[in-house]
Amino acid sequence: MWRYIVRRLLQTIPVILGATLLIYALVFLQPGDPIVALFGEKPVSEAARAQLEAQYNLDKPFIVQWLLFLKGALVGDFGTSYSGQPVSDLIARSLPVTFQLAFMAMIIEAILGVVAGFYAGLRRGHIFDSTMLVVSLVVIAIPIFVLGFALQLIFGVQLQWVPPTVGSATTFTNLLLPAVVLGLVSFAYVLRLTRTSVIENLTADHVRTARAHGVPDGVVNRRHVLRNSLIPVVTFLGADLGALMAGAVVTEGIFNINGIGNLAYQAILRGENPTVVSVVTIMVLIYVVASLLVDLLYAALDPRIRYA
Amino acid sequence: MHNHTPQPGQERFVAPAIDTELPTAVDVDTSHPPESQWKQAWKSLRSNWIFWFSAILLLLVLVVVCFPTLFTSVDPRSADLSNSLGKPQPGHIFGFDRQGYDVFARTIHGARASVIIGLLTTLIVTIVGLLTGAIAGFFGGWVDTIISRAADIFFAIPLLLAAIVGLSALNNVWPNRGYWGGVSAVVIALAVFGWPQITRIARGAVMEIKNLEFVDAARSLGASKWRNLFTHIIPNALPPVIVTATVSLGVYIVAEATLSFLGIGLPPSVVSWGNDIAAAQPQVRSGDNLHVLFFPAGALAMTVLSFMLLGDAVRDALDPKARK
Secondary structure (H helix, E strand, C coil): CHHHHHHHHHHHHHHHHHHHHHHHHHHHCCCCCHHHHHHCCCCCCHHHHHHHHHHCCCCCCHHHHHHHHHHHHHCCCCCECCCCCEHHHHHHHHHHHHHHHHHHHHHHHHHHHHHHHHHHHHCCCCHHHHHHHHHHHHHHHCCHHHHHHHHHHHHHHHCCCCCCCCECCCCHHHHHHHHHHHHHHHHHHHHHHHHHHHHHHHCCHHHHHHHHCCCCHHHHHHHHHHHHHHHHHHHHHHHHHHHHHHHHHHHHHHHCECCHHHHHHHHHHHCCHHHHHHHHHHHHHHHHHHHHHHHHHHHHHCCCCCCC | CCCCCCCCCCCCCCCCHHHCCCCCHHHCCCCCCCCCHHHHHHHHHHCCHHHHHHHHHHHHHHHHHHCHHHCCCCCCCCCCHHHCCCCCECCECCCECCCCCEHHHHHHHHHHHHHHHHHHHHHHHHHHHHHHHHHHHHHCHHHHHHHHHHHHHHHHCCHHHHHHHHHHHHHHHCCCCHHHHHHHHHHHHHHHHHHHHHHHHHHHHHHHHCCCHHHHHHHHCCCCHHHHHHHHHHHHHHHHHHHHHHHHHHHHHHHHHHHHHCCCCCCCCCCCHHHHHHHHHHHHCCCCCHHHHHHHHHHHHHHHHHHHHHHHHHHHHHCCCCCC
């Protein structure tokens, strides 16, 4: 088990290095002078330019810039944004909000998706199953910003159950609607995934054996069908954390939440390169850690999987 | 009825072959070769109404994409501000948007950009993913390590965020890129970060297939490695890849709309569903003028839905376990 964890951890190193290098190249190897952009219409004096280039490491070769960034990131120092704020502060301010939002979205999608998928799979072809399949397809087919906008209009503007935009008041109730919107697409995938594997497991040998032994239906369904069906769902949820963080770009924009998605989006639009690379690095780290946790969770869910 | 007492020399009763329902080797019909999995899949697809429903809808979309002028003679780029936000009326059944564009003409002409981006991205992603995944799964060893780690790197950056960063980089090096330039930029940004999904699936399928008996048989008959890979392994690894590709086609269409909504996808001059939905958003804030948003969003949703349904139907047809 420990050998597996170590090997798996070592595997993540090239992924983190590669992904940060990739994004660093995309952001910093563009034509255009960030220092000119910083000064706008005003002329840039030679001294100011030299000082700024030294401050942002722009005078060094690209690879050195990247290595210096990594060195700082290792101790949680992501440098300074062009507007003069420490990037770590910006992230520390916005990451908890997005975490709260993504966590709520994940709870919502996991519970609703598994429960609905489980019952749909048990009653394959019945009215509940068909309804859920149609609902899931519609949710996937309509772009999330249209759905989010429609829900905002109905619950926020017309019914006034929740405030239409969140702003800085990130309470549980204020974040509920954005979390539902963020989790909707993944809810559809979780539902379909659970349903498919429940249907598959219903005809499995061990389930038939359990029934033949006279185990009550409810127990068989919960203990033997549902538990086995959760394995692909857990894989999906692990990989989905990264998608949720990225999906926050849209959701946070619609509901005006000052989270990391909004931070990334604004930074990209304004050419705040240090902020962009830092936020993407954080998201890559979250993805890598989540998929590592999923691999380890496997062993707990599926006794057949043992890591040597 | 046979006598169930054991015959001399027999421990217990064995039913004569003629009494069992198992066909004997002699009875197997060898007059024609067994049907290929594709033919069987087509047979099962043919009897599935979901397949026909989605196929006909997609055919309609395809006709709209190729010949938009068959459906409307109104120019989607000619606006009359006096029509601004006009309600649906005879001759202009979807009404007008804020600029006074005819929404029906915009919806018809907008299909092209959205569908082409979906199709092209899926095509590139499928070819690249299939080849890299098949090579990684087939050869294993360091080839597999390099391809898998590279796929991991591109997969680790969330697609939407990666596409935003990629497109903003493209905007700098390639400004004012017009219709086809705008379309290609979105395709490039989505494809560069989309291929690992197919690579992973193809790799898994190939690793499963390469150890099956018929591959061994081909090898022992003298088939070369590459011949084996291309004529025996890849065709059999196709089903899961095709299913994923069909579903992701819809996902890419939605991604284009999302990128355009964020103002970084297609340039505003391009008529597309994504751009129209984005432009409609502010007009509907108070709950009025819903027609401006409803028609482009509805067209996009119907198209994506059709691809999803087609993917479902194809999966059911290609999976022998799901077939009746």
